[in-house]
Amino acid sequence: MSGLSSVTCRTGCGACCIAPSITSPIPGMPEGKPAGVPCVQLLEDKRCALFGKPERPAFCGGLQASTEMCGPDRQHALHWLGRLEALTRPELPLSPAWHTRPDH
Numbered sequence: 001m002s003g004l005s006s007v008t009c010r011t012g013c014g015a016c017c018i019a020p021s022i023t024s025p026i027p028g029m030p031e032g033k034p035a036g037v038p039c040v041q042l043l044e045d046k047r048c049a050l051f052g053k054p055e056r057p058a059f060c061g062g063l064q065a066s067t068e069m070c071g072p073d074r075q076h077a078l079h080w081l082g083r084l085e086a087l088t089r090p091e092l093p094l095s096p097a098w099h100t101r102p103d104h
Contacts, residue, residue: 007065013074014038014046016063019081024057026050032057035085 009016021035027050028040041049050056069084070077 007067007070009065010070010074010077012046013070013077014042015070015074015077015081016060016065017042017046017048019078020059020063020085022057022059024059026057027055035082 017039018037019035022029022032022039024032026032026039026041033039039048043049048056048060050060069080071080
């Protein structure tokens, strides 16, 4: 992929542990976590307590820092990941009433 470059995580950021939703179980969060909620495994210094451990969710291991995602600062990363979360959120199922036409 051109335009994407890998970077090292920014010290004290933690945006990837806050902004996205995680639907798989996390130790301490058996139902996963909603978007915008800090993971219980996020340490005070904004590092992941599960980094490199087998109980770390696959989603977390697959999310790789990039210049596009992380940008110049933590606020950029939170905004970018929040927007990605919103753009990829599954649509809510339509109510059966929505499918019926008022003239029938």
